[in-house]
Amino acid sequence: MPRACPALRDARVAWAQTVRARTQRLAANATSEGGATYDELRDAYRRQPLGEDPLRRDAADRACWRDASRVATAARTLQDRVADLRSLLR
Secondary structure, eight states: OOTTOOHHHHHHHHHHHHHHHHHHHHHHTOSSSSHHHHHHHHHHHHHOTTSSOHHHHHHTTHHHHHHHSHHHHHHHHHHHHHHHHHHHHO
16 A cells, blocks of 8 residues: 555544444444334444445545556556667667
8 A cells, every 4th residue: 555545544444433333332222222223323324334435435545546556656667668668679
């Protein structure tokens, strides 16, 4: 993971924290007194288990990965070397 692109890692940390908090809240309401609350929470969490759309959050870091990842850097380096080789062979 490029250090310049922390959004993917940060999103996963936030999602883990969200899931942990939601699990604790569900567990606290998994009683005969909290049954209705448990059902409401479960239904709400089911719609977005991570609290947001993961594709949207990941898309925010796509440009950074395209520019800063090792794969992107290696691809640019290879393209430059192929261009150098072609110019030498002319």
